[in-house]
Amino acid sequence: MEVEAATLIANGIKYAGAGLACTGMGGAAIGVGHVVGNYLSGALRNPSAAAGQTATMFIGIAFAEALGIFSFLVALLLMFAV
Amino acid sequence: MAEDSGGLVFHPMDQFIVKPLFGDGPVAWYTPTNVTLWMFLTVAVILLLLVVGTRGRAVVPNRTQSIAELAYGFIYKMVEDVSGKEGVKYFPYIMTLFMFIVVANFLGLLPMSFTTTSHIAVTAILAMAVFLTVTILGFVLNGVGFLNIFWIRQAPLVLRPILALIEIISYFVRPVSHSIRLAGNMMAGHAVIKVFAAFAAVLAISPFAIVAITAIYALEVLVSFIQAYVFAILTCVYLKDALHPHH
Numbered sequence: 001m002e003v004e005a006a007t008l009i010a011n012g013i014k015y016a017g018a019g020l021a022c023t024g025m026g027g028a029a030i031g032v033g034h035v036v037g038n039y040l041s042g043a044l045r046n047p048s049a050a051a052g053q054t055a056t057m058f059i060g061i062a063f064a065e066a067l068g069i070f071s072f073l074v075a076l077l078l079m080f081a082v
Numbered sequence: 083m084a085e086d087s088g089g090l091v092f093h094p095m096d097q098f099i100v101k102p103l104f105g106d107g108p109v110a111w112y113t114p115t116n117v118t119l120w121m122f123l124t125v126a127v128i129l130l131l132l133v134v135g136t137r138g139r140a141v142v143p144n145r146t147q148s149i150a151e152l153a154y155g156f157i158y159k160m161v162e163d164v165s166g167k168e169g170v171k172y173f174p175y176i177m178t179l180f181m182f183i184v185v186a187n188f189l190g191l192l193p194m195s196f197t198t199t200s201h202i203a204v205t206a207i208l209a210m211a212v213f214l215t216v217t218i219l220g221f222v223l224n225g226v227g228f229l230n231i232f233w234i235r236q237a238p239l240v241l242r243p244i245l246a247l248i249e250i251i252s253y254f255v256r257p258v259s260h261s262i263r264l265a266g267n268m269m270a271g272h273a274v275i276k277v278f279a280a281f282a283a284v285l286a287i288s289p290f291a292i293v294a295i296t297a298i299y300a301l302e303v304l305v306s307f308i309q310a311y312v313f314a315i316l317t318c319v320y321l322k323d324a325l326h327p328h329h
Contacts, residue, residue: 055163055315058308058315059312059319061312062263062315065263066263069259069266069267070259070262073262073266076269
């Protein structure tokens with residue numbers, strides 16, 4: 001009986017943890033927005049230099065986004081693997 | 083929720099299940115599965131585009147040849163810009179990676195199809211191959227000097243061991259983030275489309291859901307391309323580290 005209750009509570013906490021892990025996506029959103037926003041403000045000051053830096057912007061986006069994807073992965077692991 | 087409104091009952095993650103193509107037996111390493119089928123189709127599409135499509139070698143290219151030439155020129159310029167002149171030697175590898183990922187992503191967007199790149203097993207192999215290639219290449223070209231990428235000479239001497247530790251950790255996280263970025267993006271995008279497809283069965287919000295599916299599909303087309311581009315460009319960045327380990 002008590003084992004059953006404990007399993008149920010553990011299951012509930014698992015879902016709560018998956019939900020909490022999704023808050024990490026907000027951090028990734030801030031990071032990506034910061035990268036693109038700064039790129040855009042720089043590009044509007046000096047449009048001729050903008051084209052050469054697009055690749056750098058995408059690298060920056062990729063790095064910022066990877067950490068958000070990690071939080072998504074933690075959520076997936078909690079839902080399906082643990 | 084879906085049973086009440088008489089719609090389809092499915093789970094958004096059901097689309098990623100690996101099934102045998104014939105029968106319902108267990109999946110062994112030699113079983114032809116839907117992953118095998120869609121990987122084969124990916125290779126077939128690349129062959130059609132790059133080999134058969136450019137067979138005419140016309141001075142004024144037709145549509146297929148233009149796409150092939152655009153893809154070639156795009157990746158060639160990227161490798162040259164990011165890895166430098168020495169990196170051009172490794173262009174075929176990066177072109178292969180890019181074409182495989184971009185075609186697999188686009189094929190995955192067809193309804194009822196299977197996205198091979200949404201599986202970490204697939205992307206991890208691609209990322210580990212890049213990681214091993216770059217590491218071995220770095221040691222072959224620079225010898226022990228390759229370890230200089232962990233020892234940053236511009237930093238003050240006190241900070242260098244700490245920075246070296248951080249650099250080593252970030253170096254070994256590379257294959258993890260490289261593979262999970264692609265698989266996670268593909269998986270998340272397709273799951274979101276399926277979630278909105280489930281909402282379309284509920285009458286009250288179905289118009290909104292159908293508009294949302296259209297918008298997210300358009301976003302996914304963009305993401306499919308950008309993720310392949312990011313995978314290729316990060317390979318170029320890692321390659322540049324192997325070619326020039328001195329910061």
